[in-house]
Amino acid sequence: MTTTAERQAVLTAANTAPDKDWVIVTRGVCREYDMGGEIVRALRGVDLAIRRNEYVAIMGPSGSGKSTLMNTIGCLDTPNSGEYWLNGQKASEMKDDELARVRNKEIGFVFQTFNLLPRATALANVELPLVYAGVPSAERHARAKEALERVQLDKRMGHRPNELSGGQRQRVAIARALVNRPSILLADEPTGNLDSTTSEEIMRVFEELASQGQTVIMVTHEPDIAAHARRVIVLRDGVVASDDRRENFTTKLGL
Amino acid sequence: MKFFEAVRLAFATIRVQKLKSFFTALGVCIGVMFLITVVSIVEGMGKYMENELVGKLIAINSFELRHRPSINIGDVSRETWLEYNRRPRILESDVEPVVAALPTDALWAMYSNGSIQVESSFGKPRSAQITAFDGQYLEIKKVGVTTGRSFSQVDISTGTSVVVIGPDLAKRLFPDLNAVDRQVKIGGRFYTVIGVGESLGSAFGMSFDNYVYAPFRSPVHRLLNPGAHQIDGMIVQVATAEALPDAQESVRGIMRARHQLRPAQKDNFVLETSDTALEFWNKIKSYLVLAGIALPAIGLVVGAIVIMNIMLVAVAERTHEIGIRKALGAKRRDILLQFMIEASTLSTFGAAMGIALGAIGAYAIRTMTPMPTYVAPWSIVVGVLIGAGVGIISGVYPASRASLLDPVAALRQE
Numbered sequence A: 001m002t003t004t005a006e007r008q009a010v011l012t013a014a015n016t017a018p019d020k021d022w023v024i025v026t027r028g029v030c031r032e033y034d035m036g037g038e039i040v041r042a043l044r045g046v047d048l049a050i051r052r053n054e055y056v057a058i059m060g061p062s063g064s065g066k067s068t069l070m071n072t073i074g075c076l077d078t079p080n081s082g083e084y085w086l087n088g089q090k091a092s093e094m095k096d097d098e099l100a101r102v103r104n105k106e107i108g109f110v111f112q113t114f115n116l117l118p119r120a121t122a123l124a125n126v127e128l129p130l131v132y133a134g135v136p137s138a139e140r141h142a143r144a145k146e147a148l149e150r151v152q153l154d155k156r157m158g159h160r161p162n163e164l165s166g167g168q169r170q171r172v173a174i175a176r177a178l179v180n181r182p183s184i185l186l187a188d189e190p191t192g193n194l195d196s197t198t199s200e201e202i203m204r205v206f207e208e209l210a211s212q213g214q215t216v217i218m219v220t221h222e223p224d225i226a227a228h229a230r231r232v233i234v235l236r237d238g239v240v241a242s243d244d245r246r247e248n249f250t251t252k253l254g255l
Numbered sequence B: 001m002k003f004f005e006a007v008r009l010a011f012a013t014i015r016v017q018k019l020k021s022f023f024t025a026l027g028v029c030i031g032v033m034f035l036i037t038v039v040s041i042v043e044g045m046g047k048y049m050e051n052e053l054v055g056k057l058i059a060i061n062s063f064e065l066r067h068r069p070s071i072n073i074g075d076v077s078r079e080t081w082l083e084y085n086r087r088p089r090i091l092e093s094d095v096e097p098v099v100a101a102l103p104t105d106a107l108w109a110m111y112s113n114g115s116i117q118v119e120s121s122f123g124k125p126r127s128a129q130i131t132a133f134d135g136q137y138l139e140i141k142k143v144g145v146t147t148g149r150s151f152s153q154v155d156i157s158t159g160t161s162v163v164v165i166g167p168d169l170a171k172r173l174f175p176d177l178n179a180v181d182r183q184v185k186i187g188g189r190f191y192t193v194i195g196v197g198e199s200l201g202s203a204f205g206m207s208f209d210n211y212v213y214a215p216f217r218s219p220v221h222r223l224l225n226p227g228a229h230q231i232d233g234m235i236v237q238v239a240t241a242e243a244l245p246d247a248q249e250s251v252r253g254i255m256r257a258r259h260q261l262r263p264a265q266k267d268n269f270v271l272e273t274s275d276t277a278l279e280f281w282n283k284i285k286s287y288l289v290l291a292g293i294a295l296p297a298i299g300l301v302v303g304a305i306v307i308m309n310i311m312l313v314a315v316a317e318r319t320h321e322i323g324i325r326k327a328l329g330a331k332r333r334d335i336l337l338q339f340m341i342e343a344s345t346l347s348t349f350g351a352a353m354g355i356a357l358g359a360i361g362a363y364a365i366r367t368m369t370p371m372p373t374y375v376a377p378w379s380i381v382v383g384v385l386i387g388a389g390v391g392i393i394s395g396v397y398p399a400s401r402a403s404l405l406d407p408v409a410a411l412r413q414e
Helices: A004-012 A067-075 A094-107 A123-135 A137-150 A166-178 A198-212 A247-252 B003-016 B018-057 B078-086 B092-102 B137-141 B153-158 B167-173 B243-258 B273-318 B319-327 B332-367 B377-403 B407-411
Strands: A022-035 A038-051 A055-059 A081-086 A107-110 A186-187 A215-219 A229-238 A239-245 B062-066 B108-118 B127-136 B145-148 B164-165 B183-186 B189-196 B213-217 B234-239 B270-273
Touching: A004 A022, A004 A038, A004 A081, A022 A067, A038 A067, A038 A239, A055 A067, A055 A198, A067 A186, A067 A215, A094 A107, A094 A123, A094 B319, A094 B332, A107 A166, A123 A137, A123 A166, A123 B319, A137 A166, A166 A186, A166 A198, A186 A198, A198 A215, A215 B164, A229 B332, A247 B183, B003 B018, B003 B332, B018 B273, B018 B332, B062 B243, B092 B108, B092 B234, B092 B243, B108 B137, B108 B167, B127 B137, B127 B167, B137 B234, B164 B167, B164 B183, B167 B189, B243 B270, B270 B273, B273 B319, B273 B332, B273 B377, B319 B332, B319 B407, B332 B377
Parallel strands: A055 A215, A055 A229, A107 A186, A186 A215, B127 B213, B164 B189
Antiparallel strands: A022 A038, A022 A081, A229 A239, B062 B234, B062 B270, B108 B127, B108 B183, B108 B234, B145 B189, B164 B213, B183 B189
């Protein structure tokens, strides 16, 4: 069990690699953008520590910096200052190609708009991270099929995204996120484009993955979606405003 | 990402956009097509020169001894020309010592030639290439006689007023008549046609069948040589190519001695082989090939610009896709490779079409015009390399733009 004291200790140990139990540690992460001469300070010193196997929701009103934080955690973007440790590696000082490698190996993205390649089949979409990992073709097929089985879509793997429903598309995206066995599953408003029934279906997939020990980090502005997570971090004006653990929720799921 | 994956991806993209890809590749296709066609014409003429023309003009394993070259390569300077004119002429008296130095199985002839008007009572007068010779000139040049007879030993040694004329000349001077035993007038004197020779063909619309052969000692030789006992040259044919250098060296030795040249002095005569003629042709050919490459190059530049433009559009269109790929772990190199290979595949595909069309064009020219064409294997290789090269060059800029896209910004773009 993580205690606040323990977390505090990890966050203050600047320039030291955290224990391997901590999959994500950010220390005073700042990110500023130059929007046509005007400096926008999206993140103003975010301190976060997330353990392996946690199921975390990041919430906050628009403009609170949650997208920027998600991009930073997802290694799509690097902070202007502060440290970001991902799985024991200092991602905040990585070059583009190292970041690409980390995105490929450590992170599985699930986007609000699914972001599937329209002209590729479900199977080809799921194979994509393996292509960039240099996995040979036969193994790629097998692993992609396995990942589609995990989200019960192996029957539709020959279909293109436009032949699939929204929920099915998102499940393809989840299979794609999982195929490289990432350290974290990073979901950005995963139900934002889905109706409430389909949303529940997708949330059940996340819950199942979390119960299997997958670290899940989900960015959302919907409280009922965030309620599925066992820990909710709220951002406001580029800093962490609150960080609540839901022990009762964990108990309810029997963990 | 492996190279093969990138090629597969490129093919998939091209397959999806067949028509667009076709038009994109068209520029390179046309450029390569012209390259292949033009080079095939130049090469075809080259083959023709090497195999047919030079063999006819200058016989195989032979060389000619002349006081100055009959074929001049490039511009001859005034000084060189004056030096040629100061050279002593080859004389009848040189023939015997030269022949004595040759291997016994060598064929030889001495000759003088020039272009002179030939008249008959049946047709318009015509200027013809007249060669007066002694020796085995017709054997060396492989000129046979189709009707009538060739020169007898007596004709040659006594210099009777008889001639063998070419088929074109026979047709002009004696339309619809048999030329044999009829008379032609050269330089005011009458000569009896004893035979009509074989056709030597033509090159570039110029007939080689406008010839007259006559015995050296016949009166015609006075029209050909300004000074007494002067000859234009000698032709020597040896049995094998290996014997050629030795024979040339012994003739050179004899001639240097007869011209009393000191070791430091240069030869004041030339020994021309068929290589000399080919050298001349190769010089022309190099210019033709250059022109043949320079003109299609313009087409290829246009093709490259088209491909670059299309690739830039493709990068803009597929920004979101690039973002997805980057998010999933595509490195800069992977994106660069993807677009470079797509551009190269497009242009190589265009080049392949161009090669096919060029080969068809070359075949069409060969069958429909008198121009000989030959599709050289090297031009196909060059065509493919140009295709790939144009793709790489025109792909570099769009691909590097794609690879440098910021993944966050790219993902945001729809």
